[in-house]
Amino acid sequence: MFFLIFKRFVLGLITLFIVSLITFIGVEILPGDACTSYLEREAFGEALAACIKRLGLDVPAHERYLSWAFNVIQGDFGYSLSGQMQINEVLGPRVKNSLVLASAAIIIGIPLALILGIITALWRDKMPDIIISTVAIFSMTIPEFISATLLILIVAIWLEWLPGIVIVPTDVTFFELLPNIILPVIAIAMIMTAHMARMVRSSVIQVMASDYIQMAILKGVPYWKMVFKHVLPNALLPAINVVALTIAWLLGGVVVTEVVFNYPGLGRLVIESISNRDLPVVQALGIILASIYVSINFIADLLTLMLNPRLKTLQTRK
Amino acid sequence: MKTNIQEIKDLSIGFKSQKGKQISILRNITTNIRKGETVGIVGESGSGKSTLALAMMGYIKHGLFTTRGECLFKSQNLLSLNNKELEEIRGRKIAMIPQNAGQALTPNLKIGYQIEEALRLHTDYSKTEREKKISELLNQVRLPSPKIMALRYPHELSGGQQQRVAVAMALAGNPELLLLDEPTTGLDVTTQAHVLELLKDIAKDTGTSMVYVSHDLGAIAQVCDRVIVMYAGEIVLEGPVRKILKEPIHPYTYGLLKSIPKLSLAGLPDSMPGSQPQPGNIGSGCSFYDRCNFSNDKCKVNVPKLEYISEMDTSVRCFNHSELISITSEQKSKNHLQKEITIDEILDLKDVSISYAKQGIIDQFLNKVTDTNPTVKDINININKGETIALVGESGSGKSTILKSIAGLLKTKDGYIKFDKEKLLSGDLKKRNSEDLRSIQLIFQNPDESLNPNHTVEQILSQPLKLYFGLTGSKLKSSIAELLEKVRLGAFYMSRYPRQLSGGEKQRIAVARAFAARPDIILCDEVTSALDVSVQAAVLDLLQKLKEELGTTYVFVSHDLAVVKAISDRVAVLYQGRLCEIGPSKNVYQFPSHPYTEVLIGAVLEPDPDIKPKLVAEDIVEEKPPEIGCSFQGRCPRIIGDKCRNETPPWQIGDNGNAIRCHIGIEELKIQQSQC
Numbered sequence: 001m002f003f004l005i006f007k008r009f010v011l012g013l014i015t016l017f018i019v020s021l022i023t024f025i026g027v028e029i030l031p032g033d034a035c036t037s038y039l040e041r042e043a044f045g046e047a048l049a050a051c052i053k054r055l056g057l058d059v060p061a062h063e064r065y066l067s068w069a070f071n072v073i074q075g076d077f078g079y080s081l082s083g084q085m086q087i088n089e090v091l092g093p094r095v096k097n098s099l100v101l102a103s104a105a106i107i108i109g110i111p112l113a114l115i116l117g118i119i120t121a122l123w124r125d126k127m128p129d130i131i132i133s134t135v136a137i138f139s140m141t142i143p144e145f146i147s148a149t150l151l152i153l154i155v156a157i158w159l160e161w162l163p164g165i166v167i168v169p170t171d172v173t174f175f176e177l178l179p180n181i182i183l184p185v186i187a188i189a190m191i192m193t194a195h196m197a198r199m200v201r202s203s204v205i206q207v208m209a210s211d212y213i214q215m216a217i218l219k220g221v222p223y224w225k226m227v228f229k230h231v232l233p234n235a236l237l238p239a240i241n242v243v244a245l246t247i248a249w250l251l252g253g254v255v256v257t258e259v260v261f262n263y264p265g266l267g268r269l270v271i272e273s274i275s276n277r278d279l280p281v282v283q284a285l286g287i288i289l290a291s292i293y294v295s296i297n298f299i300a301d302l303l304t305l306m307l308n309p310r311l312k313t314l315q316t317r318k
Numbered sequence: 319m320k321t322n323i324q325e326i327k328d329l330s331i332g333f334k335s336q337k338g339k340q341i342s343i344l345r346n347i348t349t350n351i352r353k354g355e356t357v358g359i360v361g362e363s364g365s366g367k368s369t370l371a372l373a374m375m376g377y378i379k380h381g382l383f384t385t386r387g388e389c390l391f392k393s394q395n396l397l398s399l400n401n402k403e404l405e406e407i408r409g410r411k412i413a414m415i416p417q418n419a420g421q422a423l424t425p426n427l428k429i430g431y432q433i434e435e436a437l438r439l440h441t442d443y444s445k446t447e448r449e450k451k452i453s454e455l456l457n458q459v460r461l462p463s464p465k466i467m468a469l470r471y472p473h474e475l476s477g478g479q480q481q482r483v484a485v486a487m488a489l490a491g492n493p494e495l496l497l498l499d500e501p502t503t504g505l506d507v508t509t510q511a512h513v514l515e516l517l518k519d520i521a522k523d524t525g526t527s528m529v530y531v532s533h534d535l536g537a538i539a540q541v542c543d544r545v546i547v548m549y550a551g552e553i554v555l556e557g558p559v560r561k562i563l564k565e566p567i568h569p570y571t572y573g574l575l576k577s578i579p580k581l582s583l584a585g586l587p588d589s590m591p592g593s594q595p596q597p598g599n600i601g602s603g604c605s606f607y608d609r610c611n612f613s614n615d616k617c618k619v620n621v622p623k624l625e626y627i628s629e630m631d632t633s634v635r636c637f638n639h640s641e642l643i644s645i646t647s648e649q650k651s652k653n654h655l656q657k658e659i660t661i662d663e664i665l666d667l668k669d670v671s672i673s674y675a676k677q678g679i680i681d682q683f684l685n686k687v688t689d690t691n692p693t694v695k696d697i698n699i700n701i702n703k704g705e706t707i708a709l710v711g712e713s714g715s716g717k718s719t720i721l722k723s724i725a726g727l728l729k730t731k732d733g734y735i736k737f738d739k740e741k742l743l744s745g746d747l748k749k750r751n752s753e754d755l756r757s758i759q760l761i762f763q764n765p766d767e768s769l770n771p772n773h774t775v776e777q778i779l780s781q782p783l784k785l786y787f788g789l790t791g792s793k794l795k796s797s798i799a800e801l802l803e804k805v806r807l808g809a810f811y812m813s814r815y816p817r818q819l820s821g822g823e824k825q826r827i828a829v830a831r832a833f834a835a836r837p838d839i840i841l842c843d844e845v846t847s848a849l850d851v852s853v854q855a856a857v858l859d860l861l862q863k864l865k866e867e868l869g870t871t872y873v874f875v876s877h878d879l880a881v882v883k884a885i886s887d888r889v890a891v892l893y894q895g896r897l898c899e900i901g902p903s904k905n906v907y908q909f910p911s912h913p914y915t916e917v918l919i920g921a922v923l924e925p926d927p928d929i930k931p932k933l934v935a936e937d938i939v940e941e942k943p944p945e946i947g948c949s950f951q952g953r954c955p956r957i958i959g960d961k962c963r964n965e966t967p968p969w970q971i972g973d974n975g976n977a978i979r980c981h982i983g984i985e986e987l988k989i990q991q992s993q994c
Contacts, residue, residue: 209380211421218375218416219487220409220439223401229435233426309426309471 004311008301012294016287020072023286024065027279033057034279038081055079055280068283077284081276087284090269095288098265100174101181101188101258102250109189109196110243114236116193117200121235122227124205133201136194148187148260155183165262184261188254192246199242200235207235237308244300248293323495323527324351324374329387331369331378332597340385341598343369345551347387348624351495356521356528358542358559360535362574362850363821364594366551368417371497371531373397375412376404391495410440413488417500419480423472430468433487440491455486459516476939477713478509485516489524496521496528502537506712507877509937511921514540533850535578536923539563540931547571550595550605553624557632559927567632567639569610577855579884581907581922586862586884589855593820604636612638664871665701665724665839669733670694672716672723672895691945692731694719694895703838706865706872708886708903710879710918714939716895717875721841724873725760726750738838756786759832763844765824769816775802775827776812782834797834805830805860822853826860833864842874846881858885879922883907891915893950894943901976910987912978913956948981956982956990 027034035051036043052058055078056067071078077087116136120129139147156164166180207213208231216230255267262268266285273281305311326349332342344366351357351374361367372379373389376396388395391412396404408414416422423432430452437448456464459482472480481501488496498517502510518541521528532538538545538559545562547555547570555568566572573590580587592609601607603618610617616637624635636642673692694716701707709717722728724735729745737743737754744750759782762768769778779798783789789797799809805826816824825845832840842861846854862885865872876882882889883903890900891912899912907919913935920932934955943949947963954962958981967981972988980987 211416211418212424214377215414215416215422215484216424218372218377218408218414219436220405220407220491221435222405222439229427230424234424237426307426310473 004305005302008298012298015294016290019290020069020287021065023283024068027283028061030279034081037277037279040277051081055081072284072287078280080273080281081278087281090281091284091288094264094266094269097177097263098251098267100177101184101254101263101265102247104181104185105188105192105250106247108185109193110246112189113193113196114200114239117197118204118227118232120197120201121204121208124208129201132197136197139190140194140198144187144191144254144256145260147190148184148257151183151187152260166264168264181263184254184257184263187257187261188250192250196239196242196246200239203238204231204235207231210234233307237304240300240303240307241297244296248296251292251296252289321353322350323353323392325390325393326350326370326374327388327390329370329373329389330385331366331373331382332385333382335598339598342385343382343551343597344373347553349546349553349556351527351529353494354525354527355543356530356541358538358545359529359531359548360533360538360545360574361548362533362594362852364550364596365548367531367533367548368499370548371414371499371529374495374497374529375408375414377408405439409436409488409491409493411491411493412495412497413491413493415481415484415488415496415498415501418504419484419501420472420477422484423480425472427471428468429470429472429475429483433468433483433490436487436490451490455489456483458489458520459483459486461486477505478513478937478939481505481509481513482516485513485520489520492524494526496526498528498530498532500532500534501530503532503534506937507879507923508712508917508921508933508935510537511923511931511933512937514923514931515933517541534923535563535575535851535925539925539927539929540923547574550600551597552605552635553633554606554635555632556624556634557630561630561632563925563927565630567627567630567642568634568636569612569638569642570606572642573609573611574852575925577852578925579855579858579878579880580924581880581883581919582924584883584904586858587855589859590852591856593822593853594850612636612641614638660702660704662703663700663739664703664737665699665873666736666739667697667699667701667720667724667733668736670697670720670723670730670735671732672719672728673731674719691943692895693943694723695943697733697897699890699897699900701839701871701873703871704865704869705888706874706886707888707890708874708876708882709890709892710876710882711892712877712918714894715892717892718843719895720892721760721843721873721875724839725758725841726755752786756782756835757838758841759835759837759839760841761825761828761832761843761845764848765821765828766816766848768828769824771816773815774812775814775816775819778816778827779831779834782831786835801830801834804833804864820853821849822856825849825853825857829857829860829864833868833870836868837870839871839873842872844876845874847876847878854881861885879907879918891918894940896943896949897979898950899976899978901972901974905972905974905976908974909991910972910974910978910984911976911991912950912980913954913982913987914950916991917953917955948979956987958982 030037034055035048035057039047039051056064068078075088077091079085080087080090116132120132123129152164155161162182163180168176168180213226213230216226221230252266255271257263258265258267259271269281270285273285326347329344329347330342331344332340335341347370359367359370369382376389376399378384384397389397391407396407433452433455434448437443437451443451452468453464456467461467461479461482475483501517502513505513514537520526530538530541542559545557545559546553547562547568549570555562555566555571562571563575566575576588577590578587590609595605603620604610604613604622607613607617622635622637624633626633671692672694697720699707709720711717719728723730723745726743726745726747735743737757741754743754776798779801780794783794783797798812802809802811807823807826819827846857849857858881861872864870874882874886886903888901889903889906891898891906891914893914898914899906906915917935920934923931935953938953940952944951947965948954948967951957951962961981965981967979969977969979970984971977972984978984
């Protein structure tokens, strides 16, 4: 089992290495370089030379990759061109904001999705299932920019309960941020919860139809005891990976929602830095988002390994 | 007269079709289970036997409902109780032993917990008493080292062990009635015989009533006092086991018994035409009318009633049962004459070894396999043109592995496979030319999985014809029609999809697809084990006729010794990937034989309550063949000591022409085996 974990870990590192290569090469083969694309029409003479010097673009590509990669490992992403500051300083508050948004959505969305999924499965084809499933399908199919806009229209403009868009400086404190995130969280959670609840529902239904649940019923196990002991542990195991992907998607920035609500998170930073042609930031974001996906999937794998008896006993059994 | 423990009165269970029509799965079932008796419920798939057994626990599957009647357990109608009341009865008064214990044990809970759960729910034992009882129960079902066993997860146990755990779990509540739903289907022959033995002992020791549901008349014959035969959701015959199996006075039971291949009778069994009607497609008269050889006009319009014949203590649903009484006394079987096989070698397996071991990185680089103890080793078999050779053994014997490597799906580690005397067959499928591929075709076990569900029969059969012969247009169409004719299906089957065919029809399409390539050799991988007995007989008959007509060579893999005896000319017995014995099939089943063959033959269940299986070896499951010595040393009842453990046994040829690989001399084996 330890070997298995080690293997997954090494594979994760290799994935990150490949992603870093691809982002670096991608930026490299774009016509021009970071300086010409940022300076645009002013890309000549002294300004260009100064920029090239500052970014160290005058050394060969492979050397630049090595020094960039070495710095990244130490947590230094270099300079942002548009903000004229350390990328770390740009990223810091953005990461924090995205974390706040994502955590709120996770704390509300995941338990809700589990509960709704289980309810719809256990009351399959009955009223609770029909109502919840219909609502879920609606909130799944309405694109988030529409649901977000509708939320702003109803809650912020008509009812005037909450601010419609987030107009706070990037580095506000947590408590100042809180009222601003309610609407974005609702907009995100609607889609996420609906997706996950449907997944949990089908997984629970599948387990409920299995031979061992029929056996548990015929053994005389009381209904709720059967649900908690025999159904859920087996039904929720495959859900772990879906939950992990959802969390990674949230942390990576929910671009559309962030743009609609003007929320200063990672997703908007991606859009901003691309439209500003700020290639060092794009590069840094690429590697950060990849790290989030890889590490969350690694954690999900660990959890599955620990909870699935088949995998747990794989290596220890002689 | 013993008291009834369960009474089923006029029970009908059905479902609503999409058009809103009510379709019955069980129709007007009335029967009783008496205290202390074991009742067998027999029928082919779709006869409603499992639905009936579940109804006896008050359990109706999702989508089904009771249309009329009741199921009384001690004068309490189970079908009208609520869940709370049922929980009190299930597991405590009536317990179930499921068909596939591997899937019926919850995968995330340890064995010990699952048994303890039953104890906690249905007994008043304290925690320490429960722990003691778990060990007792595991001991009772003869599982080794119960303390360790209790800490295991279901997937860590072998199939036989899982089934024993299910039995222990059912016994935990000390029930008065045990329902067994095909408890030994899917187990190896020796394991099956052992589990049946265990169940019989439990019935005797505890006095529990049992209902034994099975399609296997051999198993029924061993454990049951009384038998209920079901057909298309009805009881067609009911009576004492001896009467039912020796004087079956219903044409269906009569045909069913005749379609079972038996060790004691040579040749192919008689097949029954047609297949069981689907629920909802049952005509106005007798449900067996279409397939019956004894029917007349009366049967077409009138539904026969279940009639009790007091002198036989048997109930039968047939107008003409009196005619059958006279016939059933003589059991004849048509003997197909085994053609003499001329020695004309078509396939030569020489020193073949196959390994599933994963190669290390360096070995992969050097392209070599370093497994010293491969899954299959030292296989030497010559196969002659027009011969049917059978590979027999329990699961893990390597029989399918050998088949796959002949087909080119698995690489051999050592040795070679030569086709038509000079052509060396490559272990790599991609390196075989189209001609080699055409000449060897494969038929799989399960036609549900081997036929593409999105292709029509025409598309399925046109593929080999297009690929190997480039047929198109009307020529292609007529070839397909011809093929369908060959497998006794009409040309109108062309436009059908696999889901519109019955199990037997699907397997016929799979046979037709194999023959479409006009192959020299057809590899049959357990081709009849997913089929009902009556259908199995028909498919075996078809294979035999096609072979006689076209001179094809079959390599026939099966775990069923009786089927093998019926169809094959020669048999090779395998254990743990090593050959034990090879010889003409009529002789392999005679002594002297290899001790493993002896064990296998002893465990075969004949549909006759007077022929008992002989259990000579333990049914332990070995994970790996031993590194040195005889492959069967771990289980051999005739082991003679260190010689068996250290030296590979030599081949010996008996006077019956069998080659046996054993350290015990032929004469000695003959003496020992004739004594028991």
